[in-house]
Amino acid sequence: MSEYVVFGGARSRAMRVLWMLEELGLDYAVVPTLPRSEDVRALNPTGKIPVLVEDGVAISDSVAIMTYLADKHGRLTAPAGTIARAQQDAFVQAVNDEIDAVLWAAARHSFILPEEQRVAGVKDSLRWEFARNEDAIADRMSADGPFVMGEEMCLADILLSHCVGWAGSAKFDARNDRLLAHNAMMRARPAFKRALAAGT
Incomplete structure (x- = not known):
């Protein structure tokens, strides 16, 4: 089992x-x-x-x-109670707030909410927000390595790559070169x- x-x-x-x-x-x-x-x-x-x-x-x-x-x-992950962990947690929260939340709002107004509660026009605003936010997230990525926090992969890499893939399937295609390169690297992993x- x-x-x-x-x-x-x-x-x-x-x-x-x-x-x-x-x-x-x-x-x-x-x-x-x-x-x-x-x-x-x-x-x-x-x-x-x-x-x-x-x-x-x-x-x-x-x-x-x-x-x-x-x-x-x-x-x-970085060990709990360390500055590195606080920075990792901050990055995770930023991805949730700036990327995941935008995609979730788009999904809700596409097929999750009852049809009479959906606001079709909100998607244009969400696309604008996504484009702005993806650049802000890329700017937070470490310059010291291929992964978001530097040389070592952590759970934030999985979260970010999943969100970038979700964006593509939702027609919110990422355009930021750093996010696209990171996503390609992550999705090439056997895991x-x-x-x-x-x-x-």
Whole structure:
């Protein structure tokens, strides 16, 4: 029996968790399910995916799960209580605030909210915001290495690459050269390809 069970699939934020598990070389099982399904609601009252189950305990939110796995296994993160960790956490929060939130708003007004609650015109504003924010995120990336925090890969790299890929599928194509180069490097990793196959 696998140590970890992931609810969700590659076409959701669960991909971040699958990718993290692959990078860490951990054994896991996938339950391919959709948001708000009964099995997910039984684990997470919001119905959102991903959910990670370990020893019968459910953990929700992709970044919380990634942080937990990194801390538990001592990889893909700076140690807690260090300046490096604070900088890493700040970068993660910035990606969530400036990129993920914009893409999530676009998704909500495309197919998630009831049709009468959608505001089609908001997408032009969101595209403008995305273009501005991608440059701001790129400016925060370290100049000392290929990864966002420098020479060592961390969970922030997975988060950023997932968001850039999500942007492409949502027709919010990234144009910043640093983000595009980083994304190409990350998606060439064997762990990414294994995670994609596992979640599809």
